[in-house]
Amino acid sequence: MTTAMGAALRRIQLGNALSAFGNGFTVPYLFIYVSQVRDLGATTAGVVLATFAVAALLVLPFIGRTIDRRGPLPVAVAGTVSAAVGSMGLGLAGSEPTVIAAAAALGAGIAVIQPALATMIVWCSTTTTRSRSFAMQFFLNNLGLGIGGLLGGQIVDTADPSSFVRLFAIESAMFLVLGATVATVRLPKAPRVEDAILADGSAGSGWRTLLSDRAMVQLLVLGFVMFFACYGQFESGLAAYAVEVTRISPSTLGIALAANTAAIVLTQFIVLRLVERRRRSRVVALVGLIWTVAWIAAGISGLISASHAVAATLLISTFSLFGVGESMLSPTMAPLVADLAPARLVGQYNSAFALVKQLALAAGPAAGGMMAGAGLYAPYIVLLVLCSLGISVLALRLGGRLTPAQDNPLRAAEERRAEAAVAGAEASAIAAEADRRMPLGV
Numbered sequence: 001m002t003t004a005m006g007a008a009l010r011r012i013q014l015g016n017a018l019s020a021f022g023n024g025f026t027v028p029y030l031f032i033y034v035s036q037v038r039d040l041g042a043t044t045a046g047v048v049l050a051t052f053a054v055a056a057l058l059v060l061p062f063i064g065r066t067i068d069r070r071g072p073l074p075v076a077v078a079g080t081v082s083a084a085v086g087s088m089g090l091g092l093a094g095s096e097p098t099v100i101a102a103a104a105a106l107g108a109g110i111a112v113i114q115p116a117l118a119t120m121i122v123w124c125s126t127t128t129t130r131s132r133s134f135a136m137q138f139f140l141n142n143l144g145l146g147i148g149g150l151l152g153g154q155i156v157d158t159a160d161p162s163s164f165v166r167l168f169a170i171e172s173a174m175f176l177v178l179g180a181t182v183a184t185v186r187l188p189k190a191p192r193v194e195d196a197i198l199a200d201g202s203a204g205s206g207w208r209t210l211l212s213d214r215a216m217v218q219l220l221v222l223g224f225v226m227f228f229a230c231y232g233q234f235e236s237g238l239a240a241y242a243v244e245v246t247r248i249s250p251s252t253l254g255i256a257l258a259a260n261t262a263a264i265v266l267t268q269f270i271v272l273r274l275v276e277r278r279r280r281s282r283v284v285a286l287v288g289l290i291w292t293v294a295w296i297a298a299g300i301s302g303l304i305s306a307s308h309a310v311a312a313t314l315l316i317s318t319f320s321l322f323g324v325g326e327s328m329l330s331p332t333m334a335p336l337v338a339d340l341a342p343a344r345l346v347g348q349y350n351s352a353f354a355l356v357k358q359l360a361l362a363a364g365p366a367a368g369g370m371m372a373g374a375g376l377y378a379p380y381i382v383l384l385v386l387c388s389l390g391i392s393v394l395a396l397r398l399g400g401r402l403t404p405a406q407d408n409p410l411r412a413a414e415e416r417r418a419e420a421a422v423a424g425a426e427a428s429a430i431a432a433e434a435d436r437r438m439p440l441g442v
Contacts, residue, residue, distance in 0.1 A: 008185045008391065009124040009133060015181030016117060017140035019080070022174025024111075025167045026087070029156055033090075033164050034099060048103045053362040055107030060355040063112055065206055067119050067347025068352050073187060075347075076116035080179030086170040088154025091168025108177070115350035122338040122346055123187050127409045130338060131331035132277045138330030146261040159412025190386040206348040215401040216340050216349065219313075222284070222394040223353055224360045229387035230291060230322055231357075232364015234260075236379055238298065240372035246311050252316035256319040271327045279407045280332045281399025286324040288391030294321035295388055313369020318388065339406045378400040 026033075035045035068073050070073065095097040117137075125133040157163045199303045209218055234257070235389025242248050294317070301314035334353075341349035370379040397408055 005124045008187060011185050012117060012120050012138055014125065015178040016137055019083075019113075019178040020141040020144030020319045021148040022087075022144075022171035024145035024150075026090075026157075026170075026171050027145070027149070029152065029164070029167070030090075031169065037158055037161050037164055038094060040096055040098065040099060040215075041247060044099065047096075048099055051100050051103040051227060052107035055104045055356045057355070057362070059111050059392050060115070060351050060358060061362075061431075062337070063115060063346035064345075064351030066343055067116055067351065067410060068206070071187070072116040072119035072123065073182060073185065074112055074348060076120065077179045078282040079109045079112030079116060080175045080182065081109070082106075083113065084175035084179070085109075087175060088172040089169050090171070093375050107211055111354065113178075115354045116377045117182075117348040118334060118338075119347045120182070120185070120187065122350075127174070127339060127405070130335040131298050132272060134334040135268055135327075136271045136329040139265065142261050142264045146258075150283075156284075159437050172369060182331050182419075183373075186313065194326045206228050206314055206345050209342065210348060210352055213340065215398065215406075216337075216352075218394065218401060219333075219336065219340065220352065220356045222391065222398060223356045225390050225394060226284075226329070227357050227360030228332075228364045228367075229391065230325070230386055233384065234322075237365075237368020237384075238370050240369070241298065241302065241380065242351050242378055242404075244372070246315050247308070250313060251314075252312050256316045259316050260323040260326075262321040263320045264327050266312075268327045268330070271324065272331050273330055273377035276331055277408070277410050281395050281402060281407055282335050283328055283332050284395035284398075285392040287328050288388050288393075288395060290321055290325045290328075291388040291391065291416075292385055294318045294325070294418045295381055295384045297321070302377065302381075306419075329431055335382035335409075336406065365421060 028265055031042075031045045031049065034040050034048050035042045063075065082105050086102045086104070089102030089105060090099060093102050102362055118134075121133050121137060122130065152167055187439050239253060243250070248256075259392060297314045298318040301311040301318070304311050304314075335351075337353045338346060338348050367378065371377070371383075404411070
């Protein structure tokens, strides 16, 4: 990686970490803020949360083409402005229409930022450094969210609406910091994506290219199952199962969520060293097995609720195992999306993966919430165990469609260097032999 690429990447990562810190201030308290502090009721709070997903689903199908035609930098800056306006709007809004409108601006802005930043990281990294770059992004995101949530909890006071205004003002400022930081980045044109900004053709041609790429389609299916089975359950089915079946207290649930973040922060770079030289498809398959164990542990915790300490330990272990799996995915999935993408469609591929993530994050809580509401906890655990096993099966099938460079870029690069060294040595030997046989005086 060149010095310019490294400097650009550090700016992107710093801005991203600060925005995650600001986002951590508000996310855990949004429902309480809308329903109780602004006294708009639980229904409106639910609509506001749904608006985030709807806004993302509306913009993501179109944002990929814009990234590929205009470049990721202006798109990222526009997203930060929209998110900052939406965040500040939430802090100042006092009626249902204004709260929903602000949520739409914030949701759309965050949805735009994600694929734009991912594309910028691709531009500022190489095939062999991309896994480490995305692992760092994931680490800083979780660290920022965790610290932000912890500090935000010390500021908020449900009896003082102005404390929430301060929270949203801090979040808005952090988005503007991200925009200002991104705006100063000088994006190098790495060979992998050197013509991405020159993409031609319509959005339809981009989608046709993507949907005809069978490896990418399989990756999208895998991503949907993955986000549905893990991230989509944290705040719905799994939380309901923990409280209603395992019978843990809300404070213990908070410890379990903290254990998830701690597992990510503590293991990210240890895991990175272990997996970055392994085949990506097999790493993802291993994640499926780890999450299978996690869901089985959750199921057992509900069967032995009479032994509260053991049940609580099992449930905390469930969240910790999810964190370990997430730390294995961060250097694997996003770099794989980039390596599958044609140079002119990096933004399209990133936005398609973000769209699938949003769909899963909408479907996951809905399915988990409905099954929990109906008391179908045993079928719920069985469903998620099967989904986790499905991740392993889908990952192994995907591996059959990947080239060696896509599935294991570091090893492929080492093999290319070894082949080049052997070829160079052979050429030197041939030249030396020719010189030896050449008559004197010639």
